[in-house]
Amino acid sequence: MKLIMAEVFNSWQGEGGSVEGSAFGRRQIFVRFAGCDLDCLWCDSREYINASRVFRWRSEVEPFTGKFEYRPNPASLDEVVEAILRLDTGDIHSISYTGGEPTLQVKPLKALMEEMRSLGFDNFLETHGGLPELIKEVADLTDYASVDIKDETARATEDWRSLVLREVESIRILKEAGAKVYAKLVVTSETKPGNVRWYAELLKGLAPLVIQPREPIEINQEKLMNLYREAALVMGRKNVGLSFQVHKYLNVL
DSSP: OEEOEEEEEEEEOOOOTTSTTOOTTOEEEEEEEOOOSOOOTTOSOGGGSOGGGOOEEEEESSTTSOOEEEEESSEEHHHHHHHHHHTOOSOOOEEEEESSOGGGGHHHHHHHHHHHHHTTOOEEEEEOOOOHHHHHHHGGGOSEEEEEEOOGGGOOOSOHHHHHHHHHHHHHHHHHTTOEEEEEEEEOTTOOHHHHHHHHHHHTTTOOEEEEEOSSOOSOHHHHHHHHHHHHHHHOTTSEEEOOOHHHHTTOO
16 A cells, blocks of 8 residues: 655644634644645645656654655555554544545545544544545544635635535535544635625534635734635534644644
8 A cells, every 4th residue: 555645744633713623722643644636826735736757755763853764656555554653642632634635545545544633633634625625535434524614715626616516425424424523624814704694604604714814914903804704604603613823833743
């Protein structure tokens, strides 16, 4: 079983805010897969989008030391498991599978999730959610999930409305499988209130929503809170939260 990897490291989950399903502030081991089928304007893992050009991956030698060892791609399942276990500090909330887009490598992802669950870890899936047919293959192994809602301003794909509908379907699949799941919406100063209302209508009664300003933050507080209000008026007072990439302010991965 081979995987095209980017990195494995130990850190804190810096996104998600306070909604149910979030692991914000919890310590996790992050397993970043290389490769993504979208190309969002604000992608912060751009160097890993094209998996065919990610020739090596790195794993932390010890947490927070800034020291990594590098290995060639593709990685074996055993190599990745070994890298994860070496970083287990005994206080890990869950293993976060992120990217890139991890479901593009769904068979090795599933095998890795099965292995980590057998070792007593919870699985946390971070996904753009645009591939519900692949989400189905790992939904039963997912304990927590963060699923993106790609706003029009992300320019992730030309048919962005169809992408949003697939993302909502992925949320439905994960929830029905028993995962604690929330939706994450990155917004900018150009995000339209009408779009946010539409997302909220799709998510109402299904999953909570966190609204996260694009980094570096350029949206003003008034616009951000207006978008929050648009969502909360549809979804309810307790089903919307704000999320910030706090790990960046802590200067950690």
